[in-house]
Amino acid sequence: MLTDQGDRRVVPAASLYASGDTGPAVGDWVVLRGELAVEILPRTTAFVRTVAGRTSAPQVVAANIDVVLVVDAMTGNARLRRIERYLAVAWSSGATPVVVLTKADLCDDVATAVAAVREDAVGVEVLPVSSVTGEGVAELRALLGPGRTAAMVGPSGVGKSSLANALAGRTVAATRDIREDGRGRHTTTVRELHGLPGGAFLIDTPGMRELALHDDAGGVDTAYADVAELAADCRFRDCAHRGEPGCAVAAAIDDGRLDPARFSGWRKLQAEAHRQALRLDARARAEERARLRSFHRALKDQPNRPRAGR
Ligand SMILES: Nc1nc2c(ncn2[C@@H]2O[C@H](COP(=O)(O)OP(=O)(O)OP(=O)(O)O)[C@@H](O)[C@H]2O)c(=O)[nH]1
Ligand SMILES: [Zn+2]
Known part of the structure; x- marks a missing residue:
């Protein structure tokens, strides 16, 4: 503490x-x-895991987070659907998401990569950083500001530990390189809250890292507001958008108002949220x-x- x-x-x-x-x-x-x-x-604010089919109170994974850093690497193709999903989770917590694109030093065209994500994540700040060269780290720290608390979400290997260390200006998290240095994977990291230079805090817990999704429909609908709005117009309240008569979603896809990729992203998100919630619940109880x-x-x-x- x-x-x-x-x-x-x-x-x-x-x-x-x-x-x-x-x-x-x-x-x-x-x-x-x-x-x-x-x-x-x-x-x-609270990052909560609610569990489908159970009556227990929702599990609070982390509290009082002001900013959620949605971390993805700039290597490879922009994974827009994945970023959208994390944004949905972030919005649903009550915190403000910021997309952090790591490994800028490995990207030939940072501007284009950032622009692609900006275009998709409307209204969300998108920041390129490199934990190797330090590019963007000061900007990110400034954006967090004194007294504010940030947390990171994002898939494994995108550079969250490296980013935590760069932000803190000291080693606070074991990066993959160190962990695979023969010391075993589970030897470190008891501390989960770090004070950063400039007065911000960074929360880095396994629980947050693994929290790809949870079954918060509100959050899903924030990131996919267009799809959710369409779905509200379907003739049947419980429309599964699988060819039912009067399906507004299908109609929008047919006449080109809705990108089928966005629709399938939304659908996958909902299915995955459910699966994830069940899987995480068992692990959360063991961790506690x-x-x-x-x-x-x-x-x-x-x-x-x-x-x-x-
Ligand atoms: N070139 C370059 N490599 C980076 C950067 N950030 C991280 N890496 C490398 O990417 C790999 C993964 O970095 P980590 O910081 O361990 O990634 P992580 O997201 O914490 O991964 P998990 O702990 O598995 O979730 C390591 O080999 C890092 O050295 C960066 O900005 N530039
Ligand atoms: Zn429908």
């Missing part, structure tokens, strides 16, 4: 798990009494148990007197 007096190890009070709450998440601000976190302050175990172990090892922090 970060406090005004440096890092502390604390334990969440049992009351934080009362009445179906899932307890503190990374990014939460809490009130401390001794080494006990006794209260979670109201969240401004491991986290609690290490909290208690840490307390035994290192008793101290914290006051407030996150």
